[in-house]
Amino acid sequence: MLASLNIHHLRNLTQASLGPLSLHNVIYGINGSGKTSLLEAAHILGTARSFRSGGAKALITHGEETYVIQGERHLAASGSLSMGVQRQKGGEMSLRVAGEPSRSVSQLADELPLLLINAESFDLLVGEPANRRRFMDWGVFHVEHNLREHRRRFQRALTQRNHLLRRGNLDASELEVWTRDLAVHAELVSAGRDRFLTALRAIFEPLVNQLAPEIGPVDLAYRRGWDASCSYADALQRSLSSDQAQGFTQSGPQRADIRVTVSGYSAADTLSRGQQKLLVCALKLAQGQILAGQQGGVLYLIDDLPSELDAERCERVCRALAAMRAQTLITCVSRTAIPMEWLGLDAEVAMFHVEQGRVALDPDATNR
Numbered sequence: 129m130l131a132s133l134n135i136h137h138l139r140n141l142t143q144a145s146l147g148p149l150s151l152h153n154v155i156y157g158i159n160g161s162g163k164t165s166l167l168e169a170a171h172i173l174g175t176a177r178s179f180r181s182g183g184a185k186a187l188i189t190h191g192e193e194t195y196v197i198q199g200e201r202h203l204a205a206s207g208s209l210s211m212g213v214q215r216q217k218g219g220e221m222s223l224r225v226a227g228e229p230s231r232s233v234s235q236l237a238d239e240l241p242l243l244l245i246n247a248e249s250f251d252l253l254v255g256e257p258a259n260r261r262r263f264m265d266w267g268v269f270h271v272e273h274n275l276r277e278h279r280r281r282f283q284r285a286l287t288q289r290n291h292l293l294r295r296g297n298l299d300a301s302e303l304e305v306w307t308r309d310l311a312v313h314a315e316l317v318s319a320g321r322d323r324f325l326t327a328l329r330a331i332f333e334p335l336v337n338q339l340a341p342e343i344g345p346v347d348l349a350y351r352r353g354w355d356a357s358c359s360y361a362d363a364l365q366r367s368l369s370s371d372q373a374q375g376f377t378q379s380g381p382q383r384a385d386i387r388v389t390v391s392g393y394s395a396a397d398t399l400s401r402g403q404q405k406l407l408v409c410a411l412k413l414a415q416g417q418i419l420a421g422q423q424g425g426v427l428y429l430i431d432d433l434p435s436e437l438d439a440e441r442c443e444r445v446c447r448a449l450a451a452m453r454a455q456t457l458i459t460c461v462s463r464t465a466i467p468m469e470w471l472g473l474d475a476e477v478a479m480f481h482v483e484q485g486r487v488a489l490d491p492d493a494t495n496r
């Protein structure tokens with residue numbers, strides 16, 4: 129669990145501390161008070177990057193030179209672990225884990241696995257396939273660490289092959305080498321995605337039943353990016369002349385997708401905005417449960433949970449989160465939008481009020 133978060137010069141958070149954190153943490157405040165910036169701070173601590181556009185300059189408090197984010201994690205065994213990310217206006221970044229300088233962003237991700245639900249999460253349903261590939265890969269890479277290397281080698285082989293195809297004037301043996309390498313790693317990456325989706329479906333379906341039974345049967349179909357009746361090596365062989373004519377590799381895991389349907393119809397084209405949000409929540413909750421089974425908890429960052437949802441459905445999402453026992457940072461505009469009992473026992477829920485970049489533990493909520 130994340131125990132506390134200290135922020136210096138991030139957006140309007142000149143000097144802010146969020147803590148002591150509970151299992152569930154509701155952060156409320158008016159528009160522009162700094163709620164999303166607090167989630168952004170947690171996100172940067174776990175990924176070294178923001179979920180909003182703009183570089184370091186947009187993140188650092190105007191007129192300042194550097195932001196610093198420091199967090200303390202309770203370890204399951206005992207003791208705690210400190211993590212830190214610091215970034216200068218010019219973009220230079222330094223990471224620290226357990227007091228030691230670190231160069232590895234994936235070390236942060238391993239220490240603080242995060243899942244974000246915000247307005248952009250709708251892209252998981254209605255956006256480009258790249259969003260769904262990222263979703264699958266996040267799951268795969270947190271669960272099957274060895275696939276990170278295959279994914280890297282797949283990407284490298286694809287880049288090299290495309291480079292050769294684009295250049296025309298082919299060296300057939302060189303193309304053959306990269307094609308063989310591509311086929312091997314692509315199959316492994318794709319099989320990992322397939323396993324991840326199979327595991328996900330088993331959790332996702334009951335969750336949809338719980339969050340949005342009205343929607344009807346929802347199906348997730350994996351599209352691996354090439355003709356499912358043959359191996360990728362065969363598909364590459366068959367499309368060689370057309371790949372040469374086009375100057376790039378047309379099929380493969382770089383074209384994979386998940387087709388989400390409701391009673392056989394495209395979910396993106398059919399569902400209402402609130403229903404889409406419930407499906408996105410079900411996908412992300414299922415993703416977190418798979419990870420919890422593998423390596424323990426994930427921290428959910430949920431920006432403006434009540435938006436698009438009626439009170440009853442908002443409560444359902446809260447209760448599903450409470451049942452999962454994953455740690456949450458949830459923002460909302462109004463203090464009353466998320467009653468603490470939706471999230472469980474008083475002792476496990478903290479409420480924080482944000483006002484002009486300052487954070488205070490809500491005493492009324494805590495001493496109810």
Ligand SMILES: Nc1ncnc2c1ncn2[C@@H]1O[C@H](COP(=O)(O)OP(=O)(O)OP(=O)(O)O)[C@@H](O)[C@H]1O
Nearest residue numbers: 139140159160161162163164165186187188189190
């Ligand atoms: N680099 C910056 N320096 C100073 N202030 C900034 C910077 N970037 C953004 N801000 C301001 O920080 C404030 C907090 O923004 P944030 O997005 O966190 O608000 P919020 O509480 O999530 O609001 P909303 O309810 O509208 O989503 C805003 O007033 C914004 O204008």
Ligand SMILES: [Mg+2]
Nearest residue numbers: 163164165431
């Ligand atoms: Mg916001």
